[in-house]
Amino acid sequence: MKITINEAAVKINDAQSIIIAPHVNPDCDGLGSTLGLYHALIKKGHKVRIFVDDDIPEAYHILPGWEIFERPVQKIDNVDLFIVLDAEPERTGRVREITDAPILNFDHHRSNTKTADFLYLAPERAATGEIIYELLTALDVDMDHDIAMSIYTAIATDCGFFRYSNTTAFTMYTAGKLLEYGVKPNLISEALEEKKYADLKTMADVIYSIELHNGGAIAVASADKAVMEKCDSTEGFIDCVRIIKGVDVAVLVKYADEALTRVSMRSKKTDVAAVAENLGGGGHIRAAGCSLNMPLDEARKRVIAAISEAMMEKQNVD
Numbered sequence: 001m002k003i004t005i006n007e008a009a010v011k012i013n014d015a016q017s018i019i020i021a022p023h024v025n026p027d028c029d030g031l032g033s034t035l036g037l038y039h040a041l042i043k044k045g046h047k048v049r050i051f052v053d054d055d056i057p058e059a060y061h062i063l064p065g066w067e068i069f070e071r072p073v074q075k076i077d078n079v080d081l082f083i084v085l086d087a088e089p090e091r092t093g094r095v096r097e098i099t100d101a102p103i104l105n106f107d108h109h110r111s112n113t114k115t116a117d118f119l120y121l122a123p124e125r126a127a128t129g130e131i132i133y134e135l136l137t138a139l140d141v142d143m144d145h146d147i148a149m150s151i152y153t154a155i156a157t158d159c160g161f162f163r164y165s166n167t168t169a170f171t172m173y174t175a176g177k178l179l180e181y182g183v184k185p186n187l188i189s190e191a192l193e194e195k196k197y198a199d200l201k202t203m204a205d206v207i208y209s210i211e212l213h214n215g216g217a218i219a220v221a222s223a224d225k226a227v228m229e230k231c232d233s234t235e236g237f238i239d240c241v242r243i244i245k246g247v248d249v250a251v252l253v254k255y256a257d258e259a260l261t262r263v264s265m266r267s268k269k270t271d272v273a274a275v276a277e278n279l280g281g282g283g284h285i286r287a288a289g290c291s292l293n294m295p296l297d298e299a300r301k302r303v304i305a306a307i308s309e310a311m312m313e314k315q316n317v318d
């Protein structure tokens with residue numbers, strides 16, 4: 001059931017014991033939105049626990065309170081509300097199984113499956129962090145540095161530090177308001193861009209693997225088993241692929257295990273959310289992803305075929 005931000009605020013005000021979770025394979029929008037809301041609700045006197053069914057990458061340890069996240073282990077009783085951020089409940093992994101409480105879902109993905117009991121979905125928002133800002137305004141929360149830093153990081157990362165096409169006047173306005181609480185944008189971007197010397201060298205291997213398809217409209221980089229074993233983080237790898245002149249869709253295929261490949265896509269024209277949805281994943285028109293139950297080489301071919309097909313269909317429509 002779709003609800004307004006004020007109705008969502010009432011649901012939260014009425015709940016005493018609350019669980020909050022972002023999606024698996026967490027990013028700074030999911031984690032930062034969760035922490036921003038966590039700090040705010042603790043301040044308002046709620047009993048809150050935050051869960052994520054994955055390790056938190058080391059680079060994201062700049063987020064204030066990242067160590068408060070728990071891993072889901074056993075069922076938790078007497079929970080009034082389960083808040084899911086930046087994805088649908090199915091993408092929270094095992095957190096989905098630890099409570100039977102009603103689910104309140106805040107998301108900005110058009111591909112949201114709409115299975116939550118209560119859903120606030122805003123695809124026009126660049127980040128779930130923007131939605132949390134709106135929510136905290138509706139909840140009349142007294143903003144502070146930790147809340148502001150969490151939400152700022154969520155917003156800034158999902159819009160590529162205000163460079164992607166999802167950046168709006170609201171994005172800039174919100175980020176500007178958050179800076180009034182002492183957030184230091186340079187420290188956040190420097191900490192997130194930072195790479196270990198060895199990882200940067202490994203990035204060179206991934207750049208070397210880039211292949212062009214469809215007359216240069218599709219560029220695909222591969223992070224194979226060897227790369228994934230020696231590399232702590234593949235953050236930023238896809239950005240090297242998307243800057244190639246003439247490329248519409250940039251792809252990074254990553255080895256997860258012999259029968260599982262993770263796929264990231266970025267685009268300038270083609271709707272990659274639709275491509276990802278067809279492959280069982282989701283995301284946004286210009287940034288989407290999926291996991292394919294097949295080896296890396298097969299996954300690469302499958303994704304190239306799916307993107308080519310989407311490009312052909314578009315030509316037919318035009």
Ligand code: 5GP
Pocket residue numbers: 091111263264265280281282283284287288289290291
């Ligand atoms: P990334 O390439 O940065 O991992 O993901 C890009 C976008 O696609 C993000 O908004 C992310 O939430 C979404 N995404 C990535 N993988 C999946 C997936 O397997 N399922 C869904 N629903 N969304 C995904």
Ligand code: MN
Pocket residue numbers: 023027029030086
């Ligand atoms: Mn996310």
Ligand code: MN
Pocket residue numbers: 029030086108126127128158
């Ligand atoms: Mn997001």
